[in-house]
Amino acid sequence: MPTAALALVLGVGGALIIGRIVESVNDRLLDASARSIADTLALEDGEVTLDLPPSAFGMLENDERDNVYYSVRVGGELLTGYPDLPRIDIDAASTDDVVFAYSAYRHAPIRVAAIVRRVPRVEAPVVVQVAETLDARSSLSARMLAGLLVLETLIVGLLVLLVPIAVRWGLVPLAEVRRGIARRSPTDFTPLTLQQVPAELRSLVDAFNGLLLRLENAVEGLRRFTADASHQMRTPLSILRAHLQVLKREGTGTEGGRASLADIDSATARLQRLLTQLLALARAEGNRENVLRLARNVDLVALSRSVAEDHVPAALEAGIEIVFDAEGSASVRTVEEFARELITNLVDNAIRYNRRGGTVWLRVAAEDAVHVVVEDDGPGIPPGMRAHMFQRFRRLDRAHSEGSGLGLAIVSALANALGGTISVTDRPGGGLRVAIGLPRDLAQNA
Structure with missing residues (x-):
């Protein structure tokens, strides 16, 4: 198809060019013939005369024996020539330019050249016309087109x-790249070399290498996540297995059996929380379009108050006071389940790692974005360790062995899914301040 289009363009373009060349060459001969006749005009005894030079028509002779016609008119009156030769429009004031036009004469197409001359002491302009039939032009065009057709075919x-x-x-380097990719193992993320790659493909290979790097990071992250998750699950499962063995031996009526039941209950709760957090993390890191479809109008003040009320029993058990500070409402278009899980994890961590007798503050401030702020007066987190606090399974306080290290990782993933921001600073007077900024409309921040 592209070759046929090229042939068509060459054919049409070549025909137009040949037509212009043939016309230009033959028009020059007509121009010279008309001028040679006009140059012989003179005034004798008050009459305009001319002496037709043989060369005026000799230069128009050709193998096709075209017919040549002429006329000379003074003020519209025929001086000599063919009286019925068609007259073409020409400006009488133009005395040096030759005008060309196509016409027909004696049932044949002709090309006419006309020039105006002024004879001294003669008021009327003299118009000289020379015309020829088009056989020679057509023959020359046909020969040139035939030559063009042969050349175009070649x-x-x-x-x-x-x-x-x-x-x-040109595709050899691309084939080498393809073979190099085909030979790779599923775990080989080595970047492709650019040494043998053409400049036109380097941006593509660079983009592919970037994709390999992102895949490598994702696979490595998944590997670490799987290893850490299996390690975290191994402990409660081992506890369950050990205490089930105790129950098999002693039953539930002994003191050891009752202690085993309590430990089984604790391990089961820990395992349940771990699985819940893993599911929450997987959902938070899921498809962005799915998150947008779940968005609806949510009052973050009412939602935060509900989270604070849900944590009152746990706070009382830990000897910690919860203070809720927000007025009115703060409506945002977001995913309610994600926002609740985010605030829940922040409050849960603030209670879990605070000191007995401490306080946890939960505030909501509505500005361009809505900020949910959780503060505590506990030991806080040193600035040097804050870069790691949102990593998966990273427990900054080893003394709290019951934690899985997923709470703040979930906070980070959920904030990112909701288009939010996280700010971690020291609380004035001691403790930690974590502020989450959520956009008014999740879709506009996508």
Whole structure:
């Protein structure tokens, strides 16, 4: 198809160019003939005369024996020539330019050249016209078009032969890249080399190498996540297995059996919380479009108050006071379940790692974005360790062995899914301050 289009363009373009060349060459001969006749005009005894030079028509002779016609008129009156030769429009004031036009004469198409001359002491302008039939022009055009057709056929034939060869040669580096990718193992993320890659493909290879790097990071993150998750689950499962063995031996009526039941209950609760957090993390890191479909209008003040009320029993058990500070409402378009899980994890961590007798503050402030702020007056987190606090399974306080290290990782993932921001600073007077900024409309921040 591209070759046929090229042949069509060459054919049409060549025909137009040949037509202009043939017309230009023959018009020059007509121009010279008309001027040579006009140059012989003179005034004798008050009459305009001319002496037709033989060369005026000799230069128009050709192998096709075209008919040549002429006329000379003074003020519209025929001086000599063919009286019925068609007259073409020409400006009488133009005395040096030759005007050309196509016409018909004696049932044949002709090309006419006309020039105006002024004879001294003669008021009327003299118009000289020379015309010829078009047989020679048509014959020359046909011969040139035939030559062009032969040349075009050769060019198109060469293109048909050479283009596939050139394409195959140009695709050799791409084939090498393809073979290199095909030979790789599923775990080989080594970047492709750019040494043999053409400049046109380097941006593609660079983009592919970037994809490999992101895949490597994702696979490595998944590997670490799987290893850490299996390690975290191994402890409660081992506890369950050990205490089930105790129950098999002693039953539930002994003191040891009752202690085992309590430990089983604790391990089960820990395992349940771990699985819940893993599911929450997986959902938070899921497809962005799915998150957008879940968005609806949510009052963060009411939602935060509900979270604070849910944590009152745990706070009382830990000897910690919860203070809720927000007025009115703060409506945002977001995913309610994600927002609740985010605030829940922040409050849960603030209670879990605070000191007995401490306080946890939960505030909501509505500005351009809505900020949910959780503060505590506990030991806080040193600035040097804050870069790691949102990593999975990273427990900054080893004394609290019941934690899984997923709470703040879930906070980070949920904030990112909701288009929010996280700010961690020291609380004035001691403790930690974590502020989450959520956009008014999740879709506009996507």
